[in-house]
Amino acid sequence: MSSRTDQKKRLRAERQERERQRAAVSRRNQRLKLLGAVLAAAAAVVIVAIVASSRGGGGGGSKSGKIEGAAEVTARFKGIPQNDLVLGDPNAPVTFVEFADLKCPVCQRYTLSAFPTLVDRYVRTGKVKMELQLQHFVGSQNDDSEHAARMALAAGQQNKLWQFAELFYLNQQSETDTYVNDVFLRRLGSAIPGLDVNKAFSARDGQAVTQQLSQASSAFNTAGFTGTPSFAVGKSGGTLTPIDYNSFDVSQFSGPIDKALGAS
Amino acid sequence: MRRTEVAIGAIALVGLGIASYLTYIHYAGLQPLCLASGGCEKVQSSHWSKLAGIPVATIGLAGYAAILASLFVPGETGLAATALVALVGFGFSAYLTYTELFRIHAVCQWCVASAVLMTLLAVLSVVRLLTAEEHGAYA
Numbered sequence: 001m002s003s004r005t006d007q008k009k010r011l012r013a014e015r016q017e018r019e020r021q022r023a024a025v026s027r028r029n030q031r032l033k034l035l036g037a038v039l040a041a042a043a044a045v046v047i048v049a050i051v052a053s054s055r056g057g058g059g060g061g062s063k064s065g066k067i068e069g070a071a072e073v074t075a076r077f078k079g080i081p082q083n084d085l086v087l088g089d090p091n092a093p094v095t096f097v098e099f100a101d102l103k104c105p106v107c108q109r110y111t112l113s114a115f116p117t118l119v120d121r122y123v124r125t126g127k128v129k130m131e132l133q134l135q136h137f138v139g140s141q142n143d144d145s146e147h148a149a150r151m152a153l154a155a156g157q158q159n160k161l162w163q164f165a166e167l168f169y170l171n172q173q174s175e176t177d178t179y180v181n182d183v184f185l186r187r188l189g190s191a192i193p194g195l196d197v198n199k200a201f202s203a204r205d206g207q208a209v210t211q212q213l214s215q216a217s218s219a220f221n222t223a224g225f226t227g228t229p230s231f232a233v234g235k236s237g238g239t240l241t242p243i244d245y246n247s248f249d250v251s252q253f254s255g256p257i258d259k260a261l262g263a264s
Numbered sequence: 265m266r267r268t269e270v271a272i273g274a275i276a277l278v279g280l281g282i283a284s285y286l287t288y289i290h291y292a293g294l295q296p297l298c299l300a301s302g303g304c305e306k307v308q309s310s311h312w313s314k315l316a317g318i319p320v321a322t323i324g325l326a327g328y329a330a331i332l333a334s335l336f337v338p339g340e341t342g343l344a345a346t347a348l349v350a351l352v353g354f355g356f357s358a359y360l361t362y363t364e365l366f367r368i369h370a371v372c373q374w375c376v377a378s379a380v381l382m383t384l385l386a387v388l389s390v391v392r393l394l395t396a397e398e399h400g401a402y403a
Contacts, residue, residue: 046355112367
């Protein structure tokens with residue numbers, strides 16, 4: 001009798017253990033499925049965020065035809081006076097000149113890293129005015145750089161040079177590709193509020209733009225520069241000193257600018 | 265409350281502190297305290313410091329707050345919510361770290377610290393999702 005009771009107990013215990021194990025396996029499988037769903041959802045959200053981040057302002061160019069970063073460029077220069085080549089208060093005590101080529105990827109790197117901080121810290125506060133002297137030798141085999149520079153300078157006649165240049169960098173493609181055609185330039189220009197693109201197209205081959213290109217080239221050679229981007233800084237109206245930089249860390253530029261501000 | 269929940273909560277609180285600081289200096293127009301010369305300032309003022317016009321620091325703040333809040337949601341919904349937010353944070357932090365190293369060419373230690381916290385949160389929240397008991401394991 002006692003043996004039958006023990007056997008029943010044992011069988012019940014074994015059955016309960018099997019049920020516990022089945023429940024544990026079932027729960028583990030359910031959790032693994034849930035984890036898979038969570039991972040898939042997380043991956044989808046991250047991909048959307050990365051795409052939005054790239055479109056919102058990342059550099060690297062777009063071959064899709066869509067212009068990237070227009071809103072950020074508009075915000076960057078909002079409220080800062082601009083006149084032709086010059087960004088900032090015309091009476092700023094210090095002048096900072098940048099010699100750059102719009103097709104140059106290293107120039108893009110400077111614009112995406114140190115430039116925004118320098119604008120906020122020195123130009124927006126009226127301490128420094130920046131001048132952009134565009135060169136055109138990177139795409140010399142296909143005239144891409146010259147096409148870009150001419151359109152930028154034509155935009156400068158409407159005081160939109162800096163918006164055009166930054167927007168160009170944000171949509172820059174490989175320096176070995178030929179992509180600076182009228183369709184591309186029109187897309188860029190149309191993304192800049194207040195720029196009359198047709199007027200800029202008319203002005204880009206004019207005498208004024210040709211003269212500015214020539215003067216920029218002469219200034220570059222006279223300063224003894226050999227590559228872009230190159231920079232010079234000094235008291236406004238005085239002699240400018242080339243900046244010897246080895247990275248695009250803000251300090252590489254803030255040091256010479258602060259020195260010039262101290263001397264002015 | 266299990267040790268995993270306590271650890272997730274503690275790490276999320278530290279992350280919340282970092283993200284709050286970065287959000288504050290963004291809106292106050294201040295420069296972040298930074299050990300490396302100019303690195304934080306360069307990253308904070310770069311084109312990648314915002315997502316759809318919202319500062320990334322503010323998005324991080326919302327993420328850490330969401331992780332903390334999800335600890336109080338019962339059942340598998342809470343487990344999944346914590347893991348989802350932490351994994352999204354981890355993935356986006358990885359992308360931002362790549363951007364710092366190879367596009368901005370500057371490293372912000374606040375961002376690195378946040379990325380490390382998000383990595384820990386992702387690991388812990390996945391462990392919690394897989395190991396939590398059916399009932400009573402939630403905060």
